[in-house]
Amino acid sequence: MKDDVILRTITKFMLPFIQIFAFYTLAHGEISPGGGFQAGVIFGASFILIALVFGKKEARSKMPRGVNDILLSTGDLIYAFTGLSCIFAGGHFLEYGELPFHSAKEGNHIGMIIIELGVAITVAAVMMTIFFDIAGKDDD
Amino acid sequence: MIAVDFLLLLFLVIIAVAAISAKDVLSSIMLLGSYSLVIAMEWVLLNAVDVAFTEAAVGAGISTILMIAALTRLPRFEKEMTEQKHFFGFCNRLELIALGTVIVTGALLISGTWDMPAFGDPNSPANSYLSPEYVARSYPETGSHNIVTAILASYRGYDTLGETTVVFTAAICLILLIRSYRNNER
Amino acid sequence: MIEFIADKYNFWIAIVLMMIGFYAIIAKHNLVKKVIGLNIFQTSVFLFYISISKVDGGTAPIIWHPEGHAKVVYDNPLPHVLILTAIVVSVSVTAVALGIIVKLYQNYGSIEDDEIKTIELNEPELDSK
Numbered sequence: 001m002k003d004d005v006i007l008r009t010i011t012k013f014m015l016p017f018i019q020i021f022a023f024y025t026l027a028h029g030e031i032s033p034g035g036g037f038q039a040g041v042i043f044g045a046s047f048i049l050i051a052l053v054f055g056k057k058e059a060r061s062k063m064p065r066g067v068n069d070i071l072l073s074t075g076d077l078i079y080a081f082t083g084l085s086c087i088f089a090g091g092h093f094l095e096y097g098e099l100p101f102h103s104a105k106e107g108n109h110i111g112m113i114i115i116e117l118g119v120a121i122t123v124a125a126v127m128m129t130i131f132f133d134i135a136g137k138d139d140d
Numbered sequence: 141m142i143a144v145d146f147l148l149l150l151f152l153v154i155i156a157v158a159a160i161s162a163k164d165v166l167s168s169i170m171l172l173g174s175y176s177l178v179i180a181m182e183w184v185l186l187n188a189v190d191v192a193f194t195e196a197a198v199g200a201g202i203s204t205i206l207m208i209a210a211l212t213r214l215p216r217f218e219k220e221m222t223e224q225k226h227f228f229g230f231c232n233r234l235e236l237i238a239l240g241t242v243i244v245t246g247a248l249l250i251s252g253t254w255d256m257p258a259f260g261d262p263n264s265p266a267n268s269y270l271s272p273e274y275v276a277r278s279y280p281e282t283g284s285h286n287i288v289t290a291i292l293a294s295y296r297g298y299d300t301l302g303e304t305t306v307v308f309t310a311a312i313c314l315i316l317l318i319r320s321y322r323n324n325e326r
Numbered sequence: 327m328i329e330f331i332a333d334k335y336n337f338w339i340a341i342v343l344m345m346i347g348f349y350a351i352i353a354k355h356n357l358v359k360k361v362i363g364l365n366i367f368q369t370s371v372f373l374f375y376i377s378i379s380k381v382d383g384g385t386a387p388i389i390w391h392p393e394g395h396a397k398v399v400y401d402n403p404l405p406h407v408l409i410l411t412a413i414v415v416s417v418s419v420t421a422v423a424l425g426i427i428v429k430l431y432q433n434y435g436s437i438e439d440d441e442i443k444t445i446e447l448n449e450p451e452l453d454s455k
Contacts, residue, residue, distance in 0.1 A: 031285040032388065033189040035292065037414050041197040048205060069315075076308050079301055094297035108282040112293040115300070122304050123414065126311040127202055130421040133314050134428065135209035142332060149339040156343055156366050160350045165358050172362050179369055187386040187401045188376050194413050203365070203417050210424040211358070214431055218356045219438050238353035246345040250338060258333035260382040262399070267381055271402040279389050287387040287403040288410065296407060303411040310418030317425045 011053045018046040026120050030109070036116035040123025048131045056132065068125055068132075075122030079115050086111070141185075148182045163218050166211060173204035190288045336377035343370035355438045357427045361420060368416045372409045379405035 022043035029035035051059035083094040091098030096111025098104075155178060159171035176199030183192040257264030278290040292300055343366060350363025379402035387403035427437055434442050 029286065029289050030283075033193045033286065033288075033386075035190065035286075035289050035410075037410065038190075038193050038197050041194070041202055041414075045197070045201055045205075048202070052205075072308065072311055076304055079304055083297070083301065094301070096294065105281065105283050108294055109284065112282065112284060112289070115293055115297070116289075119300065119304050122308055126307050126418070129311045130206060130314055131202075131209060133319050134206060134421065134424055135212060146335065149336070153339060153342055153346070156346045159362055159366070160346055160354070160359070165356065168359065168362055172365060175366070175369070179373065182373070183376055186376050186380050187384060188379070188406045188409070189386045189388070191372070191376060191406050191409050191413070194410055198413050198417050199365075199369075203420055206417070206421055206424060207358070207361075210428055213428050214358065214437055218354075218359065219441075235353045238349050241352060242345045242349045245348065246341050249341045249344070253334050253337045253341070256334065256337060259336050259377060260380045262381045262384075264378070266378050266405070267402045271404050274403060275387065275400050279392055285389045285392070287389065287400065288406050291403055291407045292410060299407075299411065303415060306415050307418050310422050313422050314425045317422075317429055 007053055011049060015046055015049065018049070019043060022046065022120075022124075026116060029116055030112070036119030037123055039116075040120040041127055043120070043124040044127030044131075047128050051131065051135070056135065060132070063128060065132075068128055071121055071125040072129060073122075075118040075120070075125065078118035078121065082111060082114050082118070145182070145185055148178060148185065152178055152182065163220075164216065165214075165218055166208070166216055169204060169207045169211065172207070173200050176200040176203065190286070337374060340370045340374040340377060343367075343373065355440050357430070357437045357439060358424075360439075361423045361427070364423070365416065365420060368412070368419075372412060375405040375409050378402075 022039045025034035025042060026036065026039035029039070047059055047063055050062060082096075086095045086098055087093055089098045089100055094111075096108045099107040099111055101107040101110060152175065155171055155175045159168050159175060162168040162171065176195055180192045180196040180200065183189075183195060257266075261267070274291055274295065275287060278284060278287045278295075282290045282294050284290040284294075347363045347365070347367030347370060351360050351367065354360055354363065381399060381401050384399045384401040387400045387406065389398075391398075430442065431437050434445050436442055436445070
């Protein structure tokens, strides 16, 4: 598919919108449908689109394998450390209300946003890893 | 409303049968993608908007692409069954056993639905025990307009942590299974 | 009679989809077809859960007007949460299954389970690649 001019132009045009939509989904997970999982899947899908249209090498130059592997565990660690910091703040594991903010409601709100970010990072990295490792040939 | 619901579900069954019976695995995968899209519509009808969003992104998008990507390494066509067909040339022994098992299981489950609460019953045990608490308390306690996100991230935080770990483990499994460092490309 | 069918048909169709997926898992020899059957099976369970969560006259569980939201009827949000996580787990299951199938094809040269069985019976000490 590397020679198709229309496909390449449309992909270049659409990619920023797809990625911004992923961040919109993440940020609006509290007030509309959406959240960490969907944002991660959409963000990972944008890199899969690069791999499908421009080839795997191009996508790997945008998202190197080492960075991908680090992101894979970063999201899960963000989640777990948020839970642990709740213990250090005096509550139970993942009890965001105890986090040092003005009120329990605000602590809950901010804790939820942080762990949604962790979930989104892990899911995006996992989707990219799965695709790049299963797709065998360099271009399909 | 109920007619649309019923037609979508009927369409779902037809697509599922077609996906199972196609000889070409690629067309079977494409039918599975359209199946996911139709079931996402069904979930919008049943007011599960978050689930519909996830299904449209994961089931119709990523899952289909993954299967096609795996198919680039696998043979595309299913082999014809060589086993001889008994029973008026209709099905062979394995298919008959499968059909029997499936029909017995399905009949038992369908007879179980006689005692189920009706579709949309507000007083059924599932809808009256725990959920009203979540609906009433999630906004004052967490400040999240979306009740599903509030439960997912706050009340059932352990659940989501374990689930994220499951996804992470799947990626680790795949890395161990099929990643090769042959060309020293790292 | 019509009322009884209208009350139950969502569950029945979920069970029919489960039967289709289960049949594919048992009867198909192609491993990718088995994975497709597994996907249909999983989706039928999701459909069952979401059907349970519907409440008559309910709306989607998103609060638009926080002042008067006690008067509004919402659908049951708890099954939605369970299924949301289950969908993401199902794609992980699919991915690991496909990875194992790719590896099997590299080692045996076939993805039909009866052929793999024949190869395995004929060469008991098949060394791993």
